[in-house]
Amino acid sequence: MSTVLAPAPRAQEDFAPLRDLVTGLGVLVEQFEAGDEAILPAVRPLLARLIARDGWLPAEFARPHPDHYQQYLLHCDSAERFSIVSFVWGPGQGTPIHDHRVWGLVGVLRGQERSEHFARRPDGSLHATGTSLLERGDIELLSPTQGDIHRVSNGLADAPSISIHIYGGNIGAVARATYDLAGREKRFISGYANARLPNLWKRSESL
Numbered sequence: 001m002s003t004v005l006a007p008a009p010r011a012q013e014d015f016a017p018l019r020d021l022v023t024g025l026g027v028l029v030e031q032f033e034a035g036d037e038a039i040l041p042a043v044r045p046l047l048a049r050l051i052a053r054d055g056w057l058p059a060e061f062a063r064p065h066p067d068h069y070q071q072y073l074l075h076c077d078s079a080e081r082f083s084i085v086s087f088v089w090g091p092g093q094g095t096p097i098h099d100h101r102v103w104g105l106v107g108v109l110r111g112q113e114r115s116e117h118f119a120r121r122p123d124g125s126l127h128a129t130g131t132s133l134l135e136r137g138d139i140e141l142l143s144p145t146q147g148d149i150h151r152v153s154n155g156l157a158d159a160p161s162i163s164i165h166i167y168g169g170n171i172g173a174v175a176r177a178t179y180d181l182a183g184r185e186k187r188f189i190s191g192y193a194n195a196r197l198p199n200l201w202k203r204s205e206s207l
């Protein structure tokens, strides 16, 4: 005799931490000129609060791709003043050397992330200026005016890593550049891996 098991109830999604971040950013961007990097120290504690907790990121926005990293849009401001993204790195995956053209913050939610920084020499070529190893809970700031050219990769060789990024624009639509070590730029617009967004505004389940 076989036993028929009822399907396990779907875990209730808790978008409150992400919704709180969106609400907080919405207040902050009203206090700064569009693109003003002076906003960075004010955004940092909001991101720190989000990544201090796990369990709020739905599995479909935490899924690695076997061949390359994934960039999932979690939210974009209606005036495109900021966007929130999850980056998911499989083992061994990373980016080319690139820039951002808008302010940004990177916070590690799971695993470890390696960020190698580069600067231009007078002849325009790039040289490495240092490497940051970001652990869970760590945050790195990205400032185009201070120099934001870097190459990012999963710090773990045997497990996925996930970081949450906040940018001062709709980062998937920003025309920016990748670089080779000679400093030659190749324009790119990253886009996003997902076609649908998490529904942060479905509050009925928590009522």
Ligand SMILES: [Fe+2]
Residues within 6 Å of the ligand: 098, 099, 100, 150, 152
């Ligand atoms: Fe980057």
